[in-house]
Amino acid sequence: MDTLEQARAEIDAVDAQLAALFERRMAAVLSVAQYKQAHGLPIFDAAREAVVLEKAAARIQNAALRPYYKDHVQNMMDVAKQYEAEVLGRNRAAYQGVEGAFAHIALRALFPHAEAVSYPTWDEVFDAVSRGDTAHGVVPFENSHAGDVSAVLDLCYNHPELWVVDVYDLPISQNLLVLPGTQLAQLRHVYSHQQAIAQSETFLKQFRLPATAMPNTAMAAKFVAESGDPSKAAIASAETAALYGLEVLVPSINTDGDNTTRFIVLSREKPTVGNRFSLLFTLDNKPGKLAEVIQVIGRFGYDMESIKSRPLPHVPFDYYFYVELVGDPSADETAALLRELDHTCRTVRLLGVYTK
Numbered sequence: 001m002d003t004l005e006q007a008r009a010e011i012d013a014v015d016a017q018l019a020a021l022f023e024r025r026m027a028a029v030l031s032v033a034q035y036k037q038a039h040g041l042p043i044f045d046a047a048r049e050a051v052v053l054e055k056a057a058a059r060i061q062n063a064a065l066r067p068y069y070k071d072h073v074q075n076m077m078d079v080a081k082q083y084e085a086e087v088l089g090r091n092r093a094a095y096q097g098v099e100g101a102f103a104h105i106a107l108r109a110l111f112p113h114a115e116a117v118s119y120p121t122w123d124e125v126f127d128a129v130s131r132g133d134t135a136h137g138v139v140p141f142e143n144s145h146a147g148d149v150s151a152v153l154d155l156c157y158n159h160p161e162l163w164v165v166d167v168y169d170l171p172i173s174q175n176l177l178v179l180p181g182t183q184l185a186q187l188r189h190v191y192s193h194q195q196a197i198a199q200s201e202t203f204l205k206q207f208r209l210p211a212t213a214m215p216n217t218a219m220a221a222k223f224v225a226e227s228g229d230p231s232k233a234a235i236a237s238a239e240t241a242a243l244y245g246l247e248v249l250v251p252s253i254n255t256d257g258d259n260t261t262r263f264i265v266l267s268r269e270k271p272t273v274g275n276r277f278s279l280l281f282t283l284d285n286k287p288g289k290l291a292e293v294i295q296v297i298g299r300f301g302y303d304m305e306s307i308k309s310r311p312l313p314h315v316p317f318d319y320y321f322y323v324e325l326v327g328d329p330s331a332d333e334t335a336a337l338l339r340e341l342d343h344t345c346r347t348v349r350l351l352g353v354y355t356k
């Protein structure tokens, strides 16, 4: 046996032992999952993971191997979480913000029985779904008045492992929330999410109220409630007022009466059934390329309900495109359309399949 063969024989022997240990570990993970199910505990346990990683690092003699081993153990835990989610019926959904935020209201409507798990940023919602900590993620995609939530579209672009499996339109009514008994004349400053501020622009201008952006509307309400300061107000939903002991001083201050926010549902599982689908594509910078794509879509008979373009993350002055098409994504023509677009575009990817 030469050295290569010898080394590979050793790898095979170690892998055989690891496989048996992997099965043993997963059997223990299954017991943990069942315990968590019985006691209503979340799958993800950040404190436990930190302890597991610390113990793992301490067991490695060779310092150069330590970071690799930590990665390996983290991967094992990520796989364990996916397994746990699977056996527990994957009934967790992620959203950004705090209870009462619009994303939380949308999540409740979409998944009334799921455990709603809050994350501080959209980025972390995407990561949670990606890692399998939650089966779904609910994030805002566009607002009928303030427009696209571009950062979310960029995250979709940057997470090719995730799919959009559903959309949900939530009518948004922005209300001016104050401490009980406060009058309009007492107000000096307003706090809310940047989009809610944009949606209430006319009202804020009319009453000359400066506004400060916060990560979400519910956090703004919480901040106003905790400040105890009657010169401060928040813009948020009526549900949020009840949650934080605030009063609706002026209801529906949003400029656009039909203000609606569209939320998308993210999943790691590829959807198959729906009457709409969305694509992300990039093009070579040549004359007529975009027109060519639009022509192909038209030739296949798909009605295009939306088209957006965004700067490519990390590539200055290059762009990617998003389109939403009406049609059956499982039809043979869709596969043919994607094959043809594969030739026309630099890259093309099916992002979502859902019913509207």
Ligand SMILES: O=C(O)C(=O)C[C@]1(C(=O)O)C=C[C@@H](O)C=C1
Pocket: 029, 032, 033, 043, 044, 045, 046, 048, 049, 052, 076, 077, 078, 080, 081, 084
């Ligand atoms: O110990 C647990 O709580 C587990 O679910 C097991 C495990 C692991 O694989 O070690 C997996 C997920 C948790 O976030 C922490 C640890």
